[in-house]
Amino acid sequence: MATFVDHVTLHLRAGNGGNGCVSVKREKFKPLAGPDGGNGGNGGDIVLVADPQVTTLLGYHRSPHRSSSNGGPGMGDHRAGYASDLMELSVPLGTVVKDTEGNELADMTEPGFRIVVAPGGQGGLGNAALASTKRKAPGFALLGTYGWEGDIQLELKTVADVALVGYPSAGKSSLIAAISAARPKIADYPFTTLHPNLGVVDAGEVRYTVADVPGLIEGASEGKGLGLEFLRHVERCTALLHILDCATLDPDRDPLSDLDVILGELAAYPVPEGQKPLLDRPQLIALNKIDVPEARELADFVRGDLEARGYRVFEISTVSHEGLRALNYALAEVVEAGRVEAAATQAGKPRIVIRPKAVDDSGFVVKVEGGSFGNIYRIIGTKPERWVQQTDFTNDEAVGFLADRLAKLGIENELFKAGAIAGSTVIIGPGNGVVFDWEPTLTSTAELITAPRGTDTRLDDSKRRTSNERREEYFGRMDAKAAARAELIREREAGMWSTGEEEFNGDVTGDGSVPVKGKKEGGSE
Ligand SMILES: Nc1nc2c(ncn2[C@@H]2O[C@H](COP(=O)(O)OP(=O)(O)OP(=O)(O)O)[C@@H](O)[C@H]2O)c(=O)[nH]1
Ligand SMILES: [Mg+2]
Numbered sequence: 001m002a003t004f005v006d007h008v009t010l011h012l013r014a015g016n017g018g019n020g021c022v023s024v025k026r027e028k029f030k031p032l033a034g035p036d037g038g039n040g041g042n043g044g045d046i047v048l049v050a051d052p053q054v055t056t057l058l059g060y061h062r063s064p065h066r067s068s069s070n071g072g073p074g075m076g077d078h079r080a081g082y083a084s085d086l087m088e089l090s091v092p093l094g095t096v097v098k099d100t101e102g103n104e105l106a107d108m109t110e111p112g113f114r115i116v117v118a119p120g121g122q123g124g125l126g127n128a129a130l131a132s133t134k135r136k137a138p139g140f141a142l143l144g145t146y147g148w149e150g151d152i153q154l155e156l157k158t159v160a161d162v163a164l165v166g167y168p169s170a171g172k173s174s175l176i177a178a179i180s181a182a183r184p185k186i187a188d189y190p191f192t193t194l195h196p197n198l199g200v201v202d203a204g205e206v207r208y209t210v211a212d213v214p215g216l217i218e219g220a221s222e223g224k225g226l227g228l229e230f231l232r233h234v235e236r237c238t239a240l241l242h243i244l245d246c247a248t249l250d251p252d253r254d255p256l257s258d259l260d261v262i263l264g265e266l267a268a269y270p271v272p273e274g275q276k277p278l279l280d281r282p283q284l285i286a287l288n289k290i291d292v293p294e295a296r297e298l299a300d301f302v303r304g305d306l307e308a309r310g311y312r313v314f315e316i317s318t319v320s321h322e323g324l325r326a327l328n329y330a331l332a333e334v335v336e337a338g339r340v341e342a343a344a345t346q347a348g349k350p351r352i353v354i355r356p357k358a359v360d361d362s363g364f365v366v367k368v369e370g371g372s373f374g375n376i377y378r379i380i381g382t383k384p385e386r387w388v389q390q391t392d393f394t395n396d397e398a399v400g401f402l403a404d405r406l407a408k409l410g411i412e413n414e415l416f417k418a419g420a421i422a423g424s425t426v427i428i429g430p431g432n433g434v435v436f437d438w439e440p441t442l443t444s445t446a447e448l449i450t451a452p453r454g455t456d457t458r459l460d461d462s463k464r465r466t467s468n469e470r471r472e473e474y475f476g477r478m479d480a481k482a483a484a485r486a487e488l489i490r491e492r493e494a495g496m497w498s499t500g501e502e503e504f505n506g507d508v509t510g511d512g513s514v515p516v517k518g519k520k521e522g523g524s525e
Helices: 058-062 171-179 229-234 257-265 291-310 323-346 382-390 396-408 411-418 465-492
Strands: 007-013 048-049 063-068 085-090 097-101 105-109 115-120 149-156 162-166 197-203 206-212 239-245 281-287 312-315 365-369 376-380 425-427 432-439
Touching: 007 058, 007 115, 007 281, 048 097, 048 105, 058 465, 063 085, 085 432, 115 149, 162 171, 162 229, 171 197, 171 206, 171 281, 171 323, 197 323, 239 257, 239 323, 257 291, 281 291, 281 323, 291 312, 312 323, 365 411, 376 411, 382 396, 382 425, 396 411
Parallel strands: 007 063, 048 085, 162 206, 162 239, 239 281, 281 312, 376 425
Antiparallel strands: 007 149, 048 115, 097 105, 097 149, 197 206, 365 376, 425 432
């Protein structure tokens, strides 16, 4: 049995960038004639391309691991490394690309549509490219970065104009075989069709596609029979054609109740956002098997009822081919009308101009995490993480270059603000990342307190009192003194002090009513 695959998880690994080269040009009389190490080549991207020639995801089902090649390393004498070719994976039209969380990345409905699903790594700069007026002979080069590695999901949704729906053995596959060149399996047992079949029909000027999906039964929305799973393939159709079996031997079934059951199941199918629900699309009815005399009678009998419900009804036989022509032309008409409507809505829509947004990878955040040996400061950001990947940690010059780059980005300031001190643990990147003991390069106090330029926070909170404050303070002190003296005098009068008149020489400024013998009288301090 041919396998039908409409769902694949691809495991991708894009190529890594090549390392830059450290090299010094040597000539006979110029042993150190300047740096000439070339750049590493970029790793290959992995690109999905919508290709009308491809009809199945089977190849990806059988070999889901795909990887593009790495970039070559740079070489001496300014030779750049090999830049890897991108890898193109052709997928059928109608493939929906999702990430592992199920977020839609792209809908490949246009032939030739391309999407980079796994970007390759960047090649590292060689020492020739790193040379500048200040650093004339760099003794280091940058390493290549890693290519993207991960999983994506591909989901195939057939693109057809008309979808045939109905009970098993109603004659859907027979109809597609009768009106198109498709040759699906036909047999008199239910669920002959296990996957959708596509047929192309020519009706005069109009050419349209018809999809036959596995039969539906009552409870399909709860997973009975083959369930509603395959309705995914009719999501994009313009019109539905109900095939009703008028020659069924089952005494409990008749075309009208069959139709109601199918309508109920279709109503339960959730279409993706932004698309018309299945039952809002044009629907036609074909009463099949009228080559059988009883079936023709039954068809004539129910026709009126169906027409009264507003359907266009066709009596057909896929065996004798009766009524097929009229049905073909009617379907062509509906499809054509649908195309005109779609074109009109497209024309009415503002034209979408896609301007690639500048990728803002300049930002970074410092996160403070508690650890058993004090706080850990984690730096998350595209640039710092990439720079760390590009650094050869066995080369001190390269490490110094990294430190300069990080400081220039403002990471030191942010670390100060977050409360880091010399010796704090700093990690760049998620997970274990790269761990440093931080040695700040900033030294002056003014920088330490990170005040804006032209200000010094040390001067801000001045402790000098105003003269008013001083005066009040002075009077307050005097009042307190007077109160204390008055208290003492009262206590003495109350006889708490036996003698001590001689020792008490102070002035009375309190209530002053008690004459006290002393050396000075009425004087002030
Ligand atoms: N007499 C008669 N038999 C028909 C007609 N159309 C289909 N059949 C028979 O009905 C049976 C089922 O036909 P299929 O085309 O396989 O039905 P289907 O709707 O595709 O069924 P599933 O794939 O199981 O959902 C076959 O034995 C056909 O020969 C018709 O117009 N007249
Ligand atoms: Mg079938």
